[in-house]
Amino acid sequence: MGRAIMAISGSAAALLPRPFAGFGQALASRWRALTNELLHPYRPELHYMRGPGPAWRAKHGQRG
Numbered sequence: 001m002g003r004a005i006m007a008i009s010g011s012a013a014a015l016l017p018r019p020f021a022g023f024g025q026a027l028a029s030r031w032r033a034l035t036n037e038l039l040h041p042y043r044p045e046l047h048y049m050r051g052p053g054p055a056w057r058a059k060h061g062q063r064g
Contacts, residue, residue, distance in 0.1 A: 052062075 052060075056062075
């Protein structure tokens with residue numbers, strides 16, 4: 001039996017089923033998504049514009 005397994009060439013071994021072939025990639029993808037959510041410093045809700053600022057009011061003659 002051992003010799004039969006050793007007789008399989010590299011190209012034929014690539015055709016054998018690999019049930020956990022994508023497991024490492026899926027795990028890495030989920031890890032990157034999790035760390036990106038937890039450690040990503042940019043929070044757009046903290047930086048959105050709240051309306052015209054003082055420069056716009058000075059240019060257009062409006063008081064705030």
